[in-house]
Amino acid sequence: MKAGQNSLLHQKWILGLIVWAVMESVSYGQGSVSSSAVTAKPVGLAAEGMPLDSMTFDFNRDITVQLIPFDDMFKLALAYSPAVKFEGAVANSQLSAYQLAKLQVLQNLTGFVNYSTGNQAILSTGTNATDQLAQISNGYRAGVNVVISLHDLFARPQQIRLAKANHDATLERKRIAEIYLKRELYNLYQDLILSQRVLQIRLRDDQASLAAFRIAEVELQKGKITPEAHAFNSNRYAETRTTVEQAKTQFIKNIYALELFVGVPIHQLKRD
Template sequence: MFRINFRFYSVRIGITFQTSLFLLLWLLSYTVCSGQNRGARGLVSFGPSSGLADDTLYLDINQDIAVQLLPFDDIMKVAVAHSPLIKYQNEVGNSLNSAYQVAKVQILQNVSGFANYSTGNQSIISSGTTTITGRDALGQIANGYRVGVDVRVPLYELFGRKHQVRQAYSNYRASVIQKETIELELKRDMIGVYQDMITTQQLLKYRLIDEQASLTALRVAEVEIQKGRITADALANITSRYVQAKTSSEQIKGDFLKNVHYFEALVGMPIQRLKRN
């Protein structure tokens, strides 16, 4: 049941009529606004009228969205943490940073070391002779451990390496700036949808009051026409007024729901999880 809290609402149509305060209050108390219902905690459910399966949104229309939800800065942090574009850009930045680190040490590929070991004896050195009968002189020299380093520095390393390192660093910095740009665009979209959601909520609140008042006037007119106090034309005008109010509230409700779902898509989290405790 959806109730509007106001004490008295007078209705004027072509023919002025009066109705008892008791009858008016009774109608206000038992009028049901289709497509909306009150939960146990006074929250309005829009799911049944949105046309989406399992789509139920509980929000208090009489309380500002900014009061019901977390502060915008906190919501923005959640959106940044869940944004697929920012996650992708983080991976791109990590890749380019790794390429920059590799470019800085790539000069080491021109440096190589070696170590080997050969068995034998050093009889040539110990005897002081250059020829030993029955033995290979070269084999006698080649025995033992040998360790060395081979360094080759091409001209490219002297004149081109610094430019390659600078290019790798610039690519990495570009990815960081691109991430900041994506965050700025996300924040801009968030601000737009957030403000649209607040605006449509306020419009919906007033449209629901208008719809409820029009429905009350219609119920009163239905009673009055049975008593012959108003004409059929007057009833038709009141009915048309209610239909217009109902149509307007449904349109605003749809806009409000779209803004809420856009907001959820940008944040990457259901709006129920963004409400204050």
């Protein structure tokens, strides 16, 4: 009877230890630390060595509900993208070249205005110098001089069409840059979502591995398992911790890659 009571107490004690290990692993997986651990961190770092601004995102919440909608993000990327700005400037320059080609024909058109006064005689045979017919009338003179060459008649239309084609080509190249920008932004957005899901899976695996490691420590002290079995659990826990840190690093890298690609600080991409 006494042996049965001891066995029951031992089972309850093991069950309580399992619950304690799971609760501790859950708290560890969510990134909670003691106040003494926080004060020991440098000013520029938060818990687990992550930058402070990356901690504004909750690992356990879907990242899509923490970020602004994708369409709004794409509008910001369009406004700040150097590639799109460059193609827009090239398109504007080609538009100016097209307009210049249409107006360049005006260089063959000249005008003049002058004014004459005084007694200006024309020396002509058989006329008297004092004859009024030999005098040039005084006053203003105005006129237009137009010169049309064969180049203007046959080559100028081709130059205008060439300038228009160059302008249309730059507009299409700008659209290509916008499509490329949207595709790359979507890939980064999906990579961020995937990295968060992988991190959540790794955290759950880490919690289970930590619970098994704690139980193995107790059983090793009681002599129920061999040191080799405990070493296996310890190695398993070390591997899961490594994968968690790798997944966490990849998640943070994807956040900053998105920030650099859009061109605005990460807090502007976060929902209010």
